[in-house]
Amino acid sequence: KAEKLKPEATRNFLENAFQQGEIKTAGTDIDSMMPPVSRFTKNNKREEKKMGIIDRLKAFFEKYFGIGGNRSFFSKKEE
Incomplete structure (x- = not known):
């Protein structure tokens, strides 16, 4: 939530x-769960936010x- x-x-x-x-950090999986953040802001705040999310x-x-x-962490139907 934070x-x-x-x-x-x-x-x-x-x-x-x-x-x-x-935890895989390559690809677009992390981006797909992030809230909308402008990619064109000063100091690249999006990248800072993404790194903070990865750390958490x-x-x-x-x-x-x-x-x-x-x-499994999440229960699945056993075959």
Whole structure:
């Protein structure tokens, strides 16, 4: 909530991170969950905001990854 991220995109990103065992910062996944920020502002505030979001996501991931053992963080139907 503090970063005003899009809830569904953030949940999907974190679910994938926990399944893959890492936070991936390349690509457009982080941008897709960010609130609208002008790319043309002085001092590139968008990039600063993105780096802050990445830091918070990494801290969350490191705090909770591995707590559930080998099971997925989000429950899935077993085959």
